[in-house]
Amino acid sequence: MEQNDITAYLERKGVKPTANRILVLKTLKESDRPMCLSDLENELITMDKSSIFRVLTLFQEQEIVHTFEDGRGILNYELCTSTTICNLSDAHIHFYCESCQKSFCMDNIAIPDLQLQEGFIAHSISFVIKGTCPKCNKKLNQQ
Amino acid sequence: MEQNDITAYLERKGVKPTANRILVLKTLKESDRPMCLSDLENELITMDKSSIFRVLTLFQEQEIVHTFEDGRGILNYELCTSTTICNLSDAHIHFYCESCQKSFCMDNIAIPDLQLQEGFIAHSISFVIKGTCPKCNKKLNQQ
């Protein structure tokens, strides 16, 4: 994605496109997997942790990213890919690899209708499967 | 549940039934909901946090309790109700109330078969629905 596109996208979302915000959005876009705060810290050595955090918080408010907890209880950030992705209806499942500590999107697994007990009202869901990813399974098998 | 039953249960699980361990197990048994470390801290003022933690760790190893993260990324402890509850096959969904910060078991909602992508191997699952519980919804409606 071009710098111009990123700028335009931020503006469309009502966010002033500062250098840092462009940087964070670009990094998230270029990553094929969700990232946590420390992932971004390691990637963006020019930015302070608190600045990254505030950008991510803003992005969340403007529904540019959404979050979920991986298997360790650590927040992961992921770009919203459509206007509706943040809604309950099309939330998706994440996979957390206990070997390499990375999170993956399981876009292809649909979450079935869940019939909650009387009185419970759902706002969001967080479905995480923990295990080992293909790469790590391969490595483990070779040993 | 009687003290004797608790003692016997611990012994059956290969755990020496010390006063603290009996206390923790009793507290968990008497709670109708999963508890986190600080819940137990507040309840068991005679016990140190680290002691509770070590008892819970031991209970986990002996499959007396299992854990899951609630919506805040905080570990919750819950008694294993059968010999198989800790397996992937009969894991269940939890509900986290964002209003009162309590976790609930949704025993009655079965988790459907999940077809993972090639190469991924699941060890455990953690499905949490966030929202508001019946009690809080009632309160909110009255306002």
Place this chain on the structure above:
DNA sequence: GAAAAGAATACAACCCAGTTGCATTCCACA
């Protein structure tokens, strides 16, 4: 029944992800 060995516990300190206060810098607009 006392001493020795080992397990359980309390206390204190630490780790780390997340968060906040505040001073400084940047930038748009007058």
Place this chain on the structure above:
DNA sequence: TGTGGAATGCAACTGGGTTGTATTCTTTTC
């Protein structure tokens, strides 16, 4: 070009979880 508000960096804090270690308790052995 000066000014006000937004954005940022730095430092410090919070809270859940965890660990090292000294002390206490329990069990074993003689």
